[in-house]
Amino acid sequence: MTGSSTLPAILVALAAFFVFTLQDTAVKLLGGEWHVVQVAAFNAIGCLIPPTLWALSAGGLRLLRPANPRLHLVRAALAPLACVLVFYAYAVMPLTDAYAIAFSQPLIITALSVPILGEKVGWRRWSAVVVGFLGVLIILRPGSGLFGFAALCMIGASVLWSFIHAIIRLAPKDHPSCFAVWVNVGILAGMLPVLPFVWTTPSAEQLMISFLGGLLGGGGFTLMSLAYSKAEAGIVAPFQYVQMLYAAVIGLVVFGDALPDAWTWAGTAIVIASGIYIVHRETVRRREAVTLQRLATLGQAG
Template sequence: MTALSAPVDDGERVLAGISLALLGNLAFASADAVVKLLSVRYSVFQLAFMQASFATIPLMVLVMKHGGPGRLRVRHPRLVLLRGLLAGFGGTCGVYAYSQLPLADSYAIAFSTPLIVTLLSIPLLGEKVGIHRWGAVVVGLVGVLIMVRPGFAAVGPGHGAMFVAAVNGAFVVLLMRKIARLEQPAVMVTAAVGGQILVNIPGMIWTFQTPALADLGLAALGGLAMGSAQFLIVRGLSLAPASAVAPMQYSMMLWAVIYGAVLFATPVDPILLAGASIVIGSGLYIMHRERRRGRTLRAHV
């Protein structure tokens, strides 16, 4: 009876992990929508700082769940610090992009991160990329060109900032491949939130404006959503494999379209959605090939 029930239990765990990941990505999209709402009144640095500061509240819940601050052990302090600084820089670029572009446009560019990871893994990790992954990269880049439409649509600083954030995110992914299994999840989340606070302190001081009480409450809501999203994704990864959890990030495009229509009166761009679909498809295929490659490597160990 136990043997028969085990697959059901595993299936329920995976389903729970996927559900938490979907909820976490909704929380991320909600936090980004709050940033965009407030970006007309406050600087990028102040917004990123406030968001990260309020995100420390659910972060402390995660830390206490892992035994409190005294139980945190950093095995590779320099790499963890680098992870935090990269997360802080990328987060600031993302906040700027959200202030300049519709959320759907920003996410569409951000979804090119798996393509960039594949390209960077060749010089940085010495990986060999086969014809299938190369094909997926080429197709994905075509999707990016369809979305951005250089020469046909205005390409501004917001597009550049989001592309920098995507490249930065690729470096974070490569770094996480090296240390994620060695460091506690609470350490990695603390580094990301702490890095965003640290990176934005100078600019926040220089551009600070006393927020209205309603704006402060909205910023708190966004920060709590961001911190809770980190908690939900970590919990989801503890229940389901990364190969099942990672693709759930693409659900953010749905929320971007909904928030764009409801909060910002942004019309749905069919060309953008077509390009985004190509990028998402190529990203999913790369994840599939990475998963098969990982199984092959383990089989030969």
């Protein structure tokens, strides 16, 4: 792909990750006023709207019918706990610290791809995984103040979301809107039985923030899917890490958070570098597989 053809994908990716950061900002704003279960329930309602509209415009609600319902059931069953953990971490941690831990997800997905997908992971990617987790340890170093219950929740959420994202590869024929809708249906279903016990009557402002946050989440997913449809993952995925800058500015301006210290930035840089290398290696392997398939097809034709 040429630079001119990938530029739209990059711009859409930057917009998507900014929208995701705004969603997380809305979650953090409400996290100090509502129980995390209520935040998750209201957010899921808003998140359902953009992908549903996308499916309607792209071919109808039939696109939301999964080819393998069991896979979506597993994802929907794990999503409520993953959502509660990550929303709690957002509520009590600076977004930059939470993101620094969340950036370990590509490393976790790579590790999970062996038992879940049966993929072969070479020594290069395993080395990147090890180095990346060393970066996480630098972020969570003893005495930093980060290694507490909220950080453990963020680690748990990262593992669960990595599992949820990894099994998407087992259902490549489903429309992207299908993945978004059923995960949020699972989150809403998981929150509703608990919601009456933690209910806080929302104000008009809180309802607006919650609804907007949900719309941003669903919209961000739609934009991200669009970016991935325009360019390879190796081009799009690294731009996720710009969220650290978005979060640093929002944390400083909106929440009065201090900027991360030098050790946190250093650990984050290691995690980011490892993640980018893993994405690069996966992109190279995908290209090689496509080339071999084409050569095999040409050989059969000859």
